[in-house]
Amino acid sequence: MSDAETPSIDDAELAEESVEEVLEEELPQPELLHGVPVSESRGQVVLHPSRDEYVALVSSLRELGYWMCVDLCGVDYLGYGPNRNLPAGVAPERFEVVVGLLSHSDRSRIRLRVQIPESDPELATLFLIHPSVENPEREVFDMFGIRFDGHPDMTRILMPDEWVGHPLRKDYELGRIPVQFKGASTAR
Amino acid sequence: MTSTDLTTLNSARDRLTSDGSVLRLSETEAEQKSGYQAPTEEGLGERMIMNMGPQHPSTHGVLRLVLEMDGETITRSKPVIGYLHTGMEKTGEELTYLQGATNVTRMDYAAPLFNELVFSLAVEELLGIEVPDRGQWIRMLMSELNRMSSHLLFMATNGMDLGAVGMMLYGWREREEVLRFFEAVTGLRMNHNYIRPGGVAADLPDGWEEELSAILDIIPDRLAEFDLLMTGQPIWRDRLQGVGVITAEEALSLGATGPILRSTGYAWDLRRDQPYLKYDQVEFDVIAGSFGDCFDRYSIRLAEIRESMRIVRQIIEKMPEGDYRVQDKKVTPPPRARIDESMEALIHHFKIFTEGFKVPEGEVYVAVESPRGELGCYIVSDGSSKPFRMHIRGPSFVNLQTLPHLMKDSFLADTVAIISSVDPIMGEIDR
Numbered sequence: 001m002s003d004a005e006t007p008s009i010d011d012a013e014l015a016e017e018s019v020e021e022v023l024e025e026e027l028p029q030p031e032l033l034h035g036v037p038v039s040e041s042r043g044q045v046v047l048h049p050s051r052d053e054y055v056a057l058v059s060s061l062r063e064l065g066y067w068m069c070v071d072l073c074g075v076d077y078l079g080y081g082p083n084r085n086l087p088a089g090v091a092p093e094r095f096e097v098v099v100g101l102l103s104h105s106d107r108s109r110i111r112l113r114v115q116i117p118e119s120d121p122e123l124a125t126l127f128l129i130h131p132s133v134e135n136p137e138r139e140v141f142d143m144f145g146i147r148f149d150g151h152p153d154m155t156r157i158l159m160p161d162e163w164v165g166h167p168l169r170k171d172y173e174l175g176r177i178p179v180q181f182k183g184a185s186t187a188r
Numbered sequence: 189m190t191s192t193d194l195t196t197l198n199s200a201r202d203r204l205t206s207d208g209s210v211l212r213l214s215e216t217e218a219e220q221k222s223g224y225q226a227p228t229e230e231g232l233g234e235r236m237i238m239n240m241g242p243q244h245p246s247t248h249g250v251l252r253l254v255l256e257m258d259g260e261t262i263t264r265s266k267p268v269i270g271y272l273h274t275g276m277e278k279t280g281e282e283l284t285y286l287q288g289a290t291n292v293t294r295m296d297y298a299a300p301l302f303n304e305l306v307f308s309l310a311v312e313e314l315l316g317i318e319v320p321d322r323g324q325w326i327r328m329l330m331s332e333l334n335r336m337s338s339h340l341l342f343m344a345t346n347g348m349d350l351g352a353v354g355m356m357l358y359g360w361r362e363r364e365e366v367l368r369f370f371e372a373v374t375g376l377r378m379n380h381n382y383i384r385p386g387g388v389a390a391d392l393p394d395g396w397e398e399e400l401s402a403i404l405d406i407i408p409d410r411l412a413e414f415d416l417l418m419t420g421q422p423i424w425r426d427r428l429q430g431v432g433v434i435t436a437e438e439a440l441s442l443g444a445t446g447p448i449l450r451s452t453g454y455a456w457d458l459r460r461d462q463p464y465l466k467y468d469q470v471e472f473d474v475i476a477g478s479f480g481d482c483f484d485r486y487s488i489r490l491a492e493i494r495e496s497m498r499i500v501r502q503i504i505e506k507m508p509e510g511d512y513r514v515q516d517k518k519v520t521p522p523p524r525a526r527i528d529e530s531m532e533a534l535i536h537h538f539k540i541f542t543e544g545f546k547v548p549e550g551e552v553y554v555a556v557e558s559p560r561g562e563l564g565c566y567i568v569s570d571g572s573s574k575p576f577r578m579h580i581r582g583p584s585f586v587n588l589q590t591l592p593h594l595m596k597d598s599f600l601a602d603t604v605a606i607i608s609s610v611d612p613i614m615g616e617i618d619r
Contacts, residue, residue: 042313042552067197067440071553071564071581080570082549098566100553100581107461111553131204132443135589143277153212158270158618161215167278174278 034061037087046111048090054114055124061101062129066110069130071100072137074144078170086113094118095146099126099133116146125151143168192436192454200437209596211256211264213237235263240603242271248345248607249614253591260599265592272618280578284544285311288575290381292565295580296616297378298341301334302558303580303616304383309464310554310565311385314547317519320511321466323387328465329503330373330382331556332496336407337366338559339489339496342611343414346486349608350427352418362410365403372399386520387513397504404497411493419487428483432594432606435480442593443586446561447492448610451477451484458557470502482609489611492559519545544573560584560611582616 031038036049036057049057058069075096077084084092095116102109116123125148126133137148138157145166148154156163165172241252250271256264280291292307293300305327312319319327340363347355367377372393374380382389418424434444436452449456455476459467475491477484513520521540522533549571555564561583568577587610594606 041550042316044552046551063194067194069443070445070555070562071566071579073566073579073581075568075577075579080568080576082571085550098551098553098579100564100566104456104461109462109553109555128205129201130443131201131441132586132589134210135585139585153210155214156270158273160270167275174282 031087034064037090039085039087041085041111044109044111046113048087048113048115051114051116051123054112055126055129057112058099058101058126059129061110065103065105066101067104068102069099069126069132070102070109071098072126072133072140073098074140074146074168076144076168076170090115095121095144097123097140097146121146122149123147124149127151142166145169192440197437197440200435201441204438204441204593207593207596209264210592211254211266213254213266242268248612251607251612251614251617253603253607255595255600255603257600260601262595262598262600262603265595265603267588267591269588269614269617272614274619276619277578277580280575282574284573285385285547285575286540286544288578289384290379292578292580293379293381294615295582295619296558296560296563296584296613298613299334299338299559300379301330301383302556302563304381305331306554306556306558306563306565306580307567307578308383308385309556310552310567311547313552313554314550314567314569315385315519315545316548317386317514317516319387319514321508322391322510323512323514324465325503325507326388326392326512327383328467328470329392329500329507330370330388331465332499332503333366333369335559336493336496336500337363337370339493340366342489342559346608346611347418349604350424352424355414355417358410358413358417362407365406369396369399369403372396384513386516387511391512400500400504404501407493407497411490414490419490425483427602427605428486428609429481430479431482431598431602432609433479433481434590434594438593439480439590442589444561444590445583446557446559446587447485447488448561448587448590450475451488452480453478458555458562462555464554464556469506470499472499482605485609485611489559546571546573547575555581558583560613560616561587580616580619582619584610584612584614585617585619588612588617 033047034057036047036053039046039048075098076094077092077096078094086092093115095118097114097116099112100109114123123146125137127150135157137151138153138155140146141148141154142156142159143166155161159167236257238255238257239252240255242250252268254266254268255262276291276295280288283291289304289307292303295303340359344356344359347359370380371377374382434448434452436454439449439452439454453476455474457474460474472495475488475495477488521537526533527537547569549569551568553564553566555562562581563583564581566579567575570576591607591610595603598606
């Protein structure tokens with residue numbers, strides 16, 4: 001590379017500035033809490049960690065007094081019409097895992113919404129941080145087919161082991177069982 | 189209240205995740221290993237896999253336990269659930285918000301009003317409406333009575349499980365007194381569909397104070413009889429004291445709430461610590477134990493019946509006049525009399541009951557203190573008249589995770605006492 005082609009220092013500084021300006025103008029910076037985008041829903045605090053930040057965030061929140069993982073459930077947003085109230089920078093995916101944490105010392109709750117893509121429905125388990133998620137994570141696996149990496153017993157919990165499909169997914173057929181009133185072949 | 193610290197909590201958690209008290213076996217493995225296995229040369233095979241349930245008189249519904257036994261002692265165990273699963277959360281997505289209460293009320297059938305309450309509170313939070321004072325006080329009255337009836341049912345089943353068969357009749361007799369009042373108010377003994385988004389279905393009937401006072405006069409004497417029959421009795425104490433012990437740190441790590449958490453001395457009660465309805469305007473004590481054993485869980489529930497009666501007495505005094513439901517035309521159907529005289533009222537009534545009312549988009553989590561612990565409801569609305577997702581955080585579902593840890597190293601005969609003291613309701617666990 002010749003000297004003539006490398007841009008001068010002044011130019012580089014200018015270029016950097018303009019990139020920052022563009023970023024500030026076009027992409028609104030999300031509000032952060034505990035290092036992840038935060039939003040509010042009906043007065044309740046909701047954090048939006050990425051899948052990589054998720055486990056570290058839960059363990060640091062535990063240090064801050066959120067000792068109890070109260071609830072963990074899944075949501076399938078397939079066919080959800082309106083705006084999902086996600087802060088800037090959080091790309092909506094089909095599935096969400098929603099985790100509720102409770103702090104007894106300052107009597108507050110915090111909620112985590114983690115986006116899970118349809119192509120790779122997997123998330124790290126919280127079992128080693130909060131053993132209380134063992135059953136809820138199994139339920140989410142059973143109902144939505146989201147696998148929890150590192151879970152000690154990733155099996156179905158409510159449906160029979162040999163069941164096909166995940167019932168709480170929005171594209172799961174409701175199904176009907178025909179009711180036979182007369183002429184049933186088996187004796188009652 | 190916070191009688192523990194993070195270091196103790198972390199060590200308790202690490203013990204729980206590594207001590208192997210949960211038997212994680214697949215169905216086929218359990219079948220292969222079930223029954224007696226002759227000891228081999230390595231000394232293995234003395235442990236025996238045993239099934240308890242799904243049909244068993246003391247499992248409170250169709251709960252199945254797979255137990256790994258070493259002689260009479262339980263080494264590992266696993267509750268197997270799902271036998272009552274009817275997809276109620278999926279059903280909830282197909283029902284309008286007005287119909288939704290009929291669905292959730294069937295989850296915890298021993299405390300149906302709490303399910304209706306938490307569902308209604310979540311919907312109202314999304315709607316942004318506030319129920320008038322009288323409506324809130326009626327809700328509080330009904331929840332406390334329901335707490336009494338639920339704990340009385342526990343007294344009955346707990347007594348029966350432990351061989352105090354007479355107790356079953358007494359517990360049900362007292363519970364029936366409360367249920368008779370429910371029938372007078374809501375029309376039904378159970379599954380009331382009384383607390384609905386926007387308020388309650390009907391005002392209290394005339395003479396409700398007298399009826400309630402009669403109940404409140406009967407029950408204290410009957411509770412004294414319970415004390416005589418069970419609390420002070422040496423056999424009862426021997427069966428329960430020191431059995432199924434759990435520490436506060438273990439309970440917190442396993443997500444246990446309600447009497448299980450409070451039995452460890454950790455006094456956490458949402459009524460006091462995150463007040464909803466008008467619980468900040470009544471006086472009551474949060475009952476906590478100290479040993480975390482079956483006896484503490486029994487006596488906490490007995491004491492909570494007395495506390496609930498104390499709250500009910502205050503509610504009778506403080507019950508305000510006014511509307512029992514919100515007067516918001518979007519949510520409330522018109523009064524019956526208006527339907528006869530106004531075409532618009534008839535259309536309005538028809539619309540609310542066929543299409544339902546629309547709830548603004550958003551998501552919300554609301555929790556109340558049910559007799560079994562924290563009962564939560566998470567609703568996602570897409571702006572239509574049916575919830576996009578309705579999830580119930582059942583306290584029994586989470587509390588059931590304590591079972592393997594409570595039963596570790598205890599005798600088979602104690603499993604019955606331990607299951608009973610967790611007070612699981614299978615309708616809520618399996619949903």
